[in-house]
Structure formats: structure tokens, C-alpha cells
Amino acid sequence: MNDSSWGSPPTADLWGQPDQGAGPAGPAYDEPAAQQTRPMPIVPDGPARGGGQDDDRGAARAGGPVFRDEIAQEPMPAPPPPPQKKRAGRDLRAAIGVGVGLGVVVVASLFIVKAAFVGVVAVAVVVGLWELTSRLDEKKGIKAPLVPLAVGGAAMVVAGYVRGVEGAWVAMALTALAVLVWRMTEQPEGYLRDVTAGVFAAFYVPFLATFVALMLTADDGARRVLMFLLLTVVSDTGAYAVGWRFGTHKLAPRISPGKTREGLLGAVVFAMVAGALCMQFLINDGVWWQGLLLGIAVAASATLGDLGESMIKRDLGIKDMGTLLPGHGGIMDRLDSLLPTAPVVWLLLVIFVGSG
Structure with a gap:
């Protein structure tokens, strides 16, 4: 199939006249017909660029801005807020002072x-x-x-x-x-x-x-009570220190959002070390490995006691049971981990070294 079958018109010279040498011999070329079938020139939408440069280079897209200043600038993302330093939820000075006074x-x-x-x-x-x-x-x-x-x-x-x-x-x-x-x-x-x-x-x-x-x-009853108090305090301190510094995974968010699994691990480690030392040097006939088991039990019971009172306070819709102790809340806010730990320590001491 040749080009004439697509209906292509004869070519014309640069002046718009029919090229007599283009195409086979035949009847005279119909100039009006050629003019009617001549394709319309493409007129650019905007003024032509000068300088003989390629029109496509740097040409603006349809509907887009013409000048660089008109290009829409995307807003710069806001800088992230500076990390806030963790702070304790209570007055530490008052809490330490009251705690030392109670300890004395x-x-x-x-x-x-x-x-x-x-x-x-x-x-x-x-x-x-x-x-x-x-x-x-x-x-x-x-x-x-x-x-x-x-x-x-x-x-x-x-x-x-x-x-x-x-x-x-x-x-x-x-x-x-x-x-x-x-x-x-x-x-x-x-x-x-x-x-x-x-x-x-x-x-x-x-x-x-x-x-x-x-x-x-018991004969060494004062030292048993002292060990009970020390282990509970050390467990709470370990949970607070490790949880405040490294805590990311919540332990019981619906009960106590501030407690973390890392804090529980800190309580266990601190209580185990303190338990081993106390059983070895404070308790008659005590052995260090018994203190390790005692430390695990104390960390578990103290944590459960704290969560138990947190559940009560959430049900009541309060933060503290009282205001008697500055930095601590009330007496019950200090007894929450001590109360359930007392029978655990008493029972394990009876099993390990007897009741006398």
C-alpha cells in the first residue's frame, strides 16, 4: 500500500504552488482543492520566544505559573519539639524529708x-x-x-x-x-x-x-522487721529509678499508667540484691540464696499491693488517699506495698529459719 491510499495531498513548494514534479502525470492540479485540504498551521497560545531557541526548553506548562516567583512553595515542616526532660510527679524534697523522718x-x-x-x-x-x-x-x-x-x-x-x-x-x-x-x-x-x-x-x-x-x-524480730522494711523500700526505689530512666513498656496502663515492665524488672533486681545481703548478714541462720527468693517475692507482692490500691483509688476517682504526708499523700499511700508484703515475708522467714 502506497502513500496515496491514505489520501495524502500533493506536496507544495515553499511559495504555496503545487510541485509539478511531485506525483504522476495527469490532469492539471486543482489549486483551490489543494488550498482546502492544506493543513492549518499551529498557532501558539502565547507569544513566541525570541532568539531562535527551542520553544519547549523552559516553556511553562498549561495552566501553570509563568514566573519563578509564582511557583507554589510547599510549607516547610515545623521543627520537632525539643525532648522534654522527665520529671517526677511529686515534690521529691518533701517526699525524701518525710521518708527520712518516718524512717528515724x-x-x-x-x-x-x-x-x-x-x-x-x-x-x-x-x-x-x-x-x-x-x-x-x-x-x-x-x-x-x-x-x-x-x-x-x-x-x-x-x-x-x-x-x-x-x-x-x-x-x-x-x-x-x-x-x-x-x-x-x-x-x-x-x-x-x-x-x-x-x-x-x-x-x-x-x-x-x-x-x-x-x-x-522472734528472737531476731527487730532485724526481721528491718529487713522487711528495707526490702519493700528498695523494691519501690528500684522500680521508680529504673522505670523513670528506661521505662517504655506499660505494665498495667488501665490501672497505673506510670508503672512499666522495666520498672518491675528494676524492683526484682534491687530486691534480690538487698535480700541476699540481708539474709546473709542480718538474719540468724539465713543464707544468701534464700534472700534471692525473698527478694523476688517481695518485688511481686509490693507491686501487686501498689496496683491493688491504685485500683481502689481509680474506682473512687482520687489520686491519693490523704494529704497527711507531704510528697507522699496519706498513710495508706505508704502502706499500699507494705501491707501485702508483710505476710509474704513472715511466711518465708518461718519456712527458711523458723518462727523463733
């Missing part, structure tokens, strides 16, 4: 007169019960009877020191009975709710604190 009172009463230390524990129990029952009444309208709880709680600690485990259980039963009877003097509405909260408070605060008095009855 506890240690002095512990090694000077054992009975004085029992009195310190009883006072802490009564104040803790007052904080707990007050928050329950303020936030939930639960009226757990404070008077039988305070009297029974103090008696429970003293009975545990004087009569041992049997005395503690008897005092616990009598306290629960007193709560049931005391609440009968008021209207029956909410009776079951109030007495349930009262029995819970009796078990949670004074009964668990009684195991501290039980530890004190």
Missing part, C-alpha cells in the same frame, strides 16, 4: 523498745482506716463504721504481738462481729454494702499489718 521514728522505736514499735504500727493502722473509710464515704456514700474498725484494728495488732497467730485471728473475728452489730444502730438501707466494706477494711489494713507484729516476736 520507725528504727528508733524498733530497736529501743519493741512495745513502742507496736504502738507505732497501731497508730498507723488507725490513721489508715480513717483515710480509707473517709474516702469511701465521700466518693461512694459507703459508711463503713470507723469506731469498731479503729478499736478492733489496734487490738488486732496488739493481740498478734502478745498471742501470736491465734490472737490475730480471734481479734479479726471479733472486729468483724463488732462491725455487723455497730451498723445495726442505723437504718437498714445500705446495711450489706456498709458492713461488707467494713469487713474488707478490717482485713486489708489491720489484719495484714498484724504480720509485722508477728515478725517482731
Whole structure:
């Protein structure tokens, strides 16, 4: 197939006249027809660029800006904010000062007169019960009877020191009975709710604190209690220090967002080291490997106790149980990890070295 079959017109010279030599011999070339079929010249949309340069070079796209200044500049991304230094959530100076003051009172009463230390524990129990029952009444309208709880709680600690485990259980039963009877003097509405909260408070605060008095009855009781306090404090300190510096993975975000898995690991390591040293040098017939196991148990119980009270405070919608201790909150905010740890330490010491 040749070119004529596509309907291509004869070529014309530069002047617009038909090229007589282009194409085969035939009838005269029809100039008007050639003009009608001549393709229309392409007229540029804008003024032609001078200088004989290629029009495509640097030509503006259709609908685009003509000058460089008209080119839309993308906004520069905002610089990232400078990393903020981690800060503690409480007044550390006040917390350290109060902690040192409490430590002096506890240690002095512990090694000077054992009975004085029992009195310190009883006072802490009564104040803790007052904080707990007050928050329950303020936030939930639960009226757990404070008077039988305070009297029974103090008696429970003293009975545990004087009569041992049997005395503690008897005092616990009598306290629960007193709560049931005391609440009968008021209207029956909410009776079951109030007495349930009262029995819970009796078990949670004074009964668990009684195991501290039980530890004190041993021959090396003062050193056992000191080790219990040291391990709990070291566990909390290790969790705070490691979690504040390296914590990235939340441990229980719905309960306590500030606690991390790295902090728990720090608590375990710190408590194990302290436990090994304490069992080797403080406790009669103690062995260092027993301290390692004791440290693991203390870190676990202290963490669970802290999470347990955090759950209570979240249910009540409060940050602290009280404001008695600057930088710490209330007494219950300091007892949260101590209370569940006391029976754990008492039991493991009985297993490892006996109750005497």
C-alpha cells in the first residue's frame, strides 16, 4: 500500500504552488482543492520566544505559573519539639524529708523498745482506716463504721504481738462481729454494702499489718522487721529509678499508667540484691540464696499491693488517699506495698529459719 491510499495531498513548494514534479502525470492540479485540504498551521497560545531557541526548553506548562516567583512553595515542616526532660510527679524534697523522718521514728522505736514499735504500727493502722473509710464515704456514700474498725484494728495488732497467730485471728473475728452489730444502730438501707466494706477494711489494713507484729516476736524480730522494711523500700526505689530512666513498656496502663515492665524488672533486681545481703548478714541462720527468693517475692507482692490500691483509688476517682504526708499523700499511700508484703515475708522467714 502506497502513500496515496491514505489520501495524502500533493506536496507544495515553499511559495504555496503545487510541485509539478511531485506525483504522476495527469490532469492539471486543482489549486483551490489543494488550498482546502492544506493543513492549518499551529498557532501558539502565547507569544513566541525570541532568539531562535527551542520553544519547549523552559516553556511553562498549561495552566501553570509563568514566573519563578509564582511557583507554589510547599510549607516547610515545623521543627520537632525539643525532648522534654522527665520529671517526677511529686515534690521529691518533701517526699525524701518525710521518708527520712518516718524512717528515724520507725528504727528508733524498733530497736529501743519493741512495745513502742507496736504502738507505732497501731497508730498507723488507725490513721489508715480513717483515710480509707473517709474516702469511701465521700466518693461512694459507703459508711463503713470507723469506731469498731479503729478499736478492733489496734487490738488486732496488739493481740498478734502478745498471742501470736491465734490472737490475730480471734481479734479479726471479733472486729468483724463488732462491725455487723455497730451498723445495726442505723437504718437498714445500705446495711450489706456498709458492713461488707467494713469487713474488707478490717482485713486489708489491720489484719495484714498484724504480720509485722508477728515478725517482731522472734528472737531476731527487730532485724526481721528491718529487713522487711528495707526490702519493700528498695523494691519501690528500684522500680521508680529504673522505670523513670528506661521505662517504655506499660505494665498495667488501665490501672497505673506510670508503672512499666522495666520498672518491675528494676524492683526484682534491687530486691534480690538487698535480700541476699540481708539474709546473709542480718538474719540468724539465713543464707544468701534464700534472700534471692525473698527478694523476688517481695518485688511481686509490693507491686501487686501498689496496683491493688491504685485500683481502689481509680474506682473512687482520687489520686491519693490523704494529704497527711507531704510528697507522699496519706498513710495508706505508704502502706499500699507494705501491707501485702508483710505476710509474704513472715511466711518465708518461718519456712527458711523458723518462727523463733
